[in-house]
Amino acid sequence: MSHQWVTIGGYRLAAGRLKEVLVGQKTKKGFRYLGTARVSTAPGLRKRLSSHLRMLHIYDCPFAAGTDSLPAGLTEEQMEECVWVEPGVKAWVENLPSKGPGLCALPTVMKFTE
Numbered sequence: 001m002s003h004q005w006v007t008i009g010g011y012r013l014a015a016g017r018l019k020e021v022l023v024g025q026k027t028k029k030g031f032r033y034l035g036t037a038r039v040s041t042a043p044g045l046r047k048r049l050s051s052h053l054r055m056l057h058i059y060d061c062p063f064a065a066g067t068d069s070l071p072a073g074l075t076e077e078q079m080e081e082c083v084w085v086e087p088g089v090k091a092w093v094e095n096l097p098s099k100g101p102g103l104c105a106l107p108t109v110m111k112f113t114e
Contacts, residue, residue, distance in 0.1 A: 003094040006034060008112070009062045010084045011053055018050040021109060022063075022074075022082060023091060030064030033074065037093045037107040049089075049112055056085040089113060 006023035009031060013019055020036045039046045061084050074082075090113040095106075 003092065003110075005090050006037075006093050007031070007087045008053065008085060008089045008091050009033070009087045010082045011050075012036075012078070012081045013083065018046050018053075021049075021053075021091060023093065023107075024063055024087065026087070027064075031062050031087050033063040035107065037091065037109050039109045042110070045109070045111070049091075049109070052089065052112070052114055053083075053085050056089070058084050058086050060084060062087050 006025060008021045009024045010022040011018055011020065012022070018039055020038050022033065022036055024031050024033045026032075039049060061079070061082070091109045092111045093107045094110050095108075
């Protein structure tokens with residue numbers, strides 16, 4: 001299992017609930033998009049993280065642009081679903097083992113710093 005601290009730069013909702021966070025890493029060239037991570041089902045984590053991120057909304061995408069001015073790996077449709085936040089909240093992300101043959105392990109936020 002691998003794990004690391006990353007910085008949250010945005011999130012996506014599904015049915016009004018926090019679905020996943022978009023995470024990145026600060027580099028010399030700016031805030032680089034690394035990918036998405038779902039949020040653990042640990043009691044209260046999703047609600048606390050959602051409440052905290054709601055206070056940090058910004059208008060523009062904080063990630064350094066990839067080709068075509070989009071963060072590498074995000075489509076225009078996905079960008080439209082994103083809610084951007086001021087980078088600063090750190091998330092501990094773990095790649096949990098898959099739960100069966102043919103299932104991919106997904107990066108999962110296990111905790112965060114406020």
